Amino acid sequence: MTVNTARSNRWFGCGDYEYIDGDGATSCYTSTSSWIWEPRDIVKGDVARMVFYMATRYEGENGEVDLFIIDSIPRDNKTKVPVHGMLSVLLQWHEEDPVDDWERKRNEVIYSYQGNRNPFIDRPEFVEMIWGTYVGVEDYAKDEAKELIMVLDVLGREVEIERGVLQFYIYSDGSVEKRVLR
Structure with a gap:
């Protein structure tokens, strides 16, 4: 069985033991x-950045699944919850x-x-601006004096403010807001 087949649709996290295939040690780990x-x-890191991209790209619009990253994993591997990995592990x-x-x-x-x-x-x-420790409405005091520096789309391109589209608002105080204006 190949490594990709063995991985299947397992969530990304820290495994307990090394997966060994027909060719020997793989340097990949899984869990019982x-x-x-x-x-x-x-x-x-490559895997983490792919998951971060998918979580910002797929927001549940136009019939797509709303992918998200949380710091826990479902108990049931047959869940329909669109989880790809544990946030703390992906950040690491x-x-x-x-x-x-x-x-x-x-x-x-x-x-x-x-x-x-x-x-x-x-x-x-x-990554740190969006999922890091200082991100979130409760994590920093609202500063009325902060200025909007730029607005980015999910691909990291600077864009104009647009309604109905996920955008990232970057402010002069280093804060980032993830918004969809209605």
Whole structure:
């Protein structure tokens, strides 16, 4: 069985034991008690940034599933809940395995075909701005003096404010708001 087949649709997290396939050790880990998969160290950050992209790209509009990242995993591996991994683990992987040249090149190739970029590869600091410890309405005092610096779309492109579209508002105080104006 290949590593990808063994991974199946397991959630990304920290595994208990190394997965061994017909060729031997894989450097991937899984668990007997949870529906978890831990990829090789060299791609953990890549995986995290892919999941972050999917969570911002797929917001449940136009019949799409609303993907989200939470800091727990469902108990039942047959759940229909669209969960891909544990937030704290993905943040750690993003930090420990920074963007490298291979990942940048892959982003360019994908862009050349699809016209989409992963903003978390181009601007890795967006991960902390969106999911980091200081993000959230309760986590910082509302500063009436802060100024809007830029508005970005889910692909990390600077855009004009638009209604009905998910956008990220970047302010002078370093705060980020994820909004869909109605």
